[in-house]
Amino acid sequence: MSKETKGSALWREIKGIFWVVLAVLAFHSFIAKPFYIPSESMMPVLLKGDRLVVTKYPYGWSYVSLTIPNPAAIFRSLVLRGPPEPWGITLPPMKGRLFGSVPKRGDIVIVTPPGSNEDYIKRVIGLPGDTIELRGGRLILNGAPVRSQVRPPTLVPVDANAPCGPAQFAGQYVEAGDGRAFCRLPIVRETLPGGVSYDTIDLGPSGGDDFGPLTIPQGHLFLMGDNRDRSADSRFELGPPANGLGGPVPIENIGGRAEFITFSLDGTTSLNPATWVSSFRSGRAGTSLRGDTVEAGE
Numbered sequence: 032m033s034k035e036t037k038g039s040a041l042w043r044e045i046k047g048i049f050w051v052v053l054a055v056l057a058f059h060s061f062i063a064k065p066f067y068i069p070s071e072s073m074m075p076v077l078l079k080g081d082r083l084v085v086t087k088y089p090y091g092w093s094y095v096s097l098t099i100p101n102p103a104a105i106f107r108s109l110v111l112r113g114p115p116e117p118w119g120i121t122l123p124p125m126k127g128r129l130f131g132s133v134p135k136r137g138d139i140v141i142v143t144p145p146g147s148n149e150d151y152i153k154r155v156i157g158l159p160g161d162t163i164e165l166r167g168g169r170l171i172l173n174g175a176p177v178r179s180q181v182r183p184p185t186l187v188p189v190d191a192n193a194p195c196g197p198a199q200f201a202g203q204y205v206e207a208g209d210g211r212a213f214c215r216l217p218i219v220r221e222t223l224p225g226g227v228s229y230d231t232i233d234l235g236p237s238g239g240d241d242f243g244p245l246t247i248p249q250g251h252l253f254l255m256g257d258n259r260d261r262s263a264d265s266r267f268e269l270g271p272p273a274n275g276l277g278g279p280v281p282i283e284n285i286g287g288r289a290e291f292i293t294f295s296l297d298g299t300t301s302l303n304p305a306t307w308v309s310s311f312r313s314g315r316a317g318t319s320l321r322g323d324t325v326e327a328g329e
Contacts, residue, residue: 059098061087066141066152066289071199072256072263073139073152075185075216075230080192080296081315083152085141085287091131093283094122095143121148128283133158134252137227139289139320142254144269144276150286151276153264154229157253164243165266168233168259170221171244178222182230186213190312191298199261200234234260242266251279292318 058064068081077083087096099120107113121143134140138155157163157172164171169179188211189195195204195214205215222228237260247253254276256262267275295315300306 056098056100059087060096061092063087063290064098064287065293066150068152071193071261072258073154074232074258074261075187075218076139076257076320077152077292078187078193078295078312078315080298080312082293082295083320084290084293086290087287088130089132089288090134090140090282090285091128093128093131093285094125095284095286097122117148117150119148124283126283131282133282134285134288135227136223136225137229140252140254141286141289142276142280143284143286145280145284146269151254151263152289153254153256153262153276155252156223156255156265157247157279159247159249159251161253162244162246163253164245165239165241168237168240172224177224180220180222182218182220184215184217185230186215188212188312189214192296203234229257232258232260239264239266245278247279250282252282252285253279289320291320292316 063084063086066083066085068077068079068083071079099122101118101120104118108118124145134155136155136158139152140155141150141152143150156170162173170177186205187193187195189204193214195212200214200216203215204212206212216232217234218230219233220228220230239259239262245253253265255264255266263273263275265276265278265280267273267277269275269277292315295312296310297312298310300310
């Protein structure tokens, strides 16, 4: 038997890596993918630094479903340490979904804003045909105020990923008797028609407190963040400075449904392996994001 040449052995390794990468991309595109929470817009349910599993198949597949890596963006981020940017490429917009279905009110979904390749994470508030209105920060759906209840404030531990700075949560920084620091956040619990309940943060008057009324077109969804006064969502225009979703978004722009938290990091991870364990936030792994969301702080 002849010996395998170095060239043929290298080619065999390259082919093996190619099929592994293809299998991973196919899984990310059609089954599920990890997702990192980059901002405070879905607090108190989701914290910056949470890692989630997002399933791709519950609503069918569309042009935003495919995971296509952008090697240039990855190189700029990892090697050149450039500004944050999406690592993926989004296909040109295309109408329709394969095996499509409409999300339910209260689902937490991944959405790609029209004309963008960046993923946002928001909650489905309005379905096609619904009329959405906000008055003084209170949500009105189809002419009826959504049931809301003021809850006790929740205390979020302050860390590098949840600093409780004046730009986000002015006046909410508190310290316990043992010296631990917390962000004391005022909570209003909403219950949508159908029974899904979730906690929102109400920091007082803000630019998104009054909106509509607006009737959602067919084939579109109205999305909002739970941190109502710090969320760029369907209430706000696309692009700077608001960076919102530009109103109701086409269902084709929904990339998947958030299922559960896998783990959460407090922002202190570095190249030092000693930080890899100490940076894990306790009590967040395994938290389900489906159905009735747990109350903030539970």
